[in-house]
Amino acid sequence: MCGIIGYTGSETAQEVITDALTTLEYRGYDSAGLALSGSKSRSIDIYKCAGRVSDLKSMLEKKMKPADREATCGVGHTRWATHGGVTDTNAHPHRVGTVTLVHNGIIENYRELTDEFRLKGKLKSETDTEVVAGVLDSFYAESEDPKKAIAETVKELKGTFALVVMFANYPDVVFAVRNVSPIVATQSPQGSMLASDLTALTRFTDRYFVLPEYTIAELHRSALYLWTLNGKPVEPEWLTMDWEKNSADKGGYPFYMEKEIDEQPEGIRKTVEPRLKDGIPDFSCDELDESILTDTEEITVAACGTAMHTGLVFQNLARKILHTEVNVCLASEYMYGEPVVGEKTLLIAVSQSGETIDTLEAVKYAKKRGARTLGIINVRGSSIARECESVLFTNAGPEIAVASTKAYTTQLSLFYLLIARIAYLKGIWDEDKVRDFTAHLCRTPDAVDEVLNIRKDIHIIARNILEASDLFMIGRGLDYAALQEGSLKLKEVSYIHSEAYASGELKHGPIALITEETPVVALATQESLLKKGLSNVREVRSRGASVVLFVKNAMSEGLEQEFNIVRLPDLPDEFMVFPAACALQLLAYYVSSDKGFDVDKPRNLAKVVTVE
Ligand code: F6R
Secondary structure (H helix, E strand, O other): OOEEEEEEEOOOHHHHHHHHHHHHHHHOOOEEEEEEEOOOOOOEEEEEEEOOHHHHHHHHHHHOOHHHHOOOEEEEEEEOOOOOOOOOOOOOOEEEOOEEEEEEEEEOOHHHHHHHOOOHHHOOOOOHHHHHHHHHHHHHHHHOOHHHHHHHHHHHOOEEEEEEEEEOOOOOOEEEEEEOOOOEEEEEOOEEEEEOOHHHOOOOOOEEEEOOOOEEEEEEOOEEEEEEOOOOEEOOOOEEOOOOOOOOOOOOOOOHHHHHHHOHHHHHHHHHHHHEEOOEEOOHHHOOOOHHHHOOOEEEEEEOHHHHHHHHHHHHHHHHHHOOOEEEEEHHHHHHHOOOOOOOEEEEEEEOOOOOHHHHHHHHHHHHOOOEEEEEEOOOOOHHHHHOOEEEEOOOOOOOOOOOOHHHHHHHHHHHHHHHHHHHHOOOOOHHHHHHHHHHHHHHHHHHHHHHHOHHHHHHHHOOOOOOOEEEEEEOOHHHHHHHHHHHHHHHHHOOEEEEEEHHHHHHOHHHHOOOOOOEEEEEOOHHHHHHHHHHHHHHHOOOOOEEEEEEHHHOOOHHHOOEEEEEOOOOHHHOHHHHHHHHHHHHHHHHHHOOOOOOOOOOOOOOOOOO
16 A cells, blocks of 8 residues: 655656556555655755646646756655545655655554654644654754664654655665565666566566565665665665566556456466466476475465455365365454464465555464465565465466456466365375366366457446446355455445345345345356256345346356346356356446446555555
8 A cells, every 4th residue: 555666867757756656556546746856956846736646747747846857866655545634735755854755554653753752843744654754854863874864763663664765965865664565676777766566667677676674775876775774785685577568558458457357368377377287286386395285284265355255266165175174264354363373274375466464464473373374476576475485476467457357366276276286185186187177277268258258248237237326246155255256346346335145145134125226146157056046036036126147158048038147158167256257357347437437446445455
């Protein structure tokens, strides 16, 4: 949450920073701002406003001082508000005395610091960030040494932070330091740059490193230094980005969400194919120590939102295929449930960003108690990836739309590989059975493609729910698991209140809410559950609900006379979640875009949730 940037180099800082902020806007879009040090005036000027990066750009066009147009150094911020409302004053950067800074994270002891450093009269905003600027300014006044001041300041801070700082006397230099909240950095012929995530760095280079926690970064035009808090030099650990250079572009689509829905067949293929050897799952490219799969007895999946929903599918398959119970936990609740964790526990953490703080904390909690930890993650070098004992990376490429789509199906594909591998290792399946299973998995991208080819039909069906303010999504078994994701997708991008319900549970209460104004989206892809599922659908229809039914093609005969139906391509039941997911994503997408919403940036949300 919140995107931060620092740049110093040979290019126009204003352009580099606003471009990077546009890329990082998915991390928060309540307000935007930047500070520039004019190469001529040598002063540091701040421009900021509530609203989007586009509002900031308009402001710059009207108000930017001529000297700042040539500035080559600066910091930038796009905000997801935590402390203080969405106002111009609360927007970052903040300045106290000689210090100008931007911040991502939460400073828990900001009230105590305000008193201790007598900052009350000096602060203009309601933010915790401005307090940090005040503390830093106080320490700087003592030593006039930026690194010393930063080191002293971070010792005072409780909470999470990524801070990017400019000092008035060092107008061409950017400093940074962090705890938990991410910062990646790079150095290229165009200058030194750092940002909250990689998408902002692709403009210059595919080389980067993750700033270690409690390490000070000092960025100059043509050099970049790292220091411990005690002033000892540190060598960066350089990594290479595995994303293609333009993969974070919109590629002609009106919204990233549609582009990313379309990228799913490729994402699944890229995730699955390198991990198959002669049809048998093989995690040697991940250097996976397989005792993590064979020597553990109790599996828990901890994740948030969409990522957590992949665990529900895994749970269903693990029971049926591996005869193993899997706990699926909301990462934000995990530790409060005081789970029984020990050396025989395998904690699987699922995360697109690899930065979700609740998931990270769940991993730390389980590790501390002896659990083995396995990450299913999209971003290399991310905090959760570094915290987990082993990691399987999804090859989804950058996911920019706030609503997660391709991350979900690629995470699922890894879970399917894990199921097959565990079944093989534990002797539950012989090689033929494993090959049969993975052959079906390899057909899922084509099935998703078939759904993409009927997007027009889904668009037309979407009109049935456009005016709804509440709806239910109902299904049984794996369909219920898939609908929990479909329902989240719809509510977050269309603002329709949607609830996924197990069909059989409706009669135990919620059917009281069914009226002519409450459409029902039903999913029927599981042959053994069809009859019961359909009678539940008929029960809601006879109470006035209009029904949209997504049904596996082979089971659809005659149903078009009763319902508005969408036929999904035929796969064995346990793989139907892939085409179903894609169809439900498209449904949500079309409702949102037809309503004229900003599909990629839904109200109140942010892509990367780095606060608890
Ligand atoms: C919903 C969505 C969120 C994320 C959740 C976890 O579309 O994107 O529910 O899935 O915030 O994020 P990651 O996967 O980055 O840990």
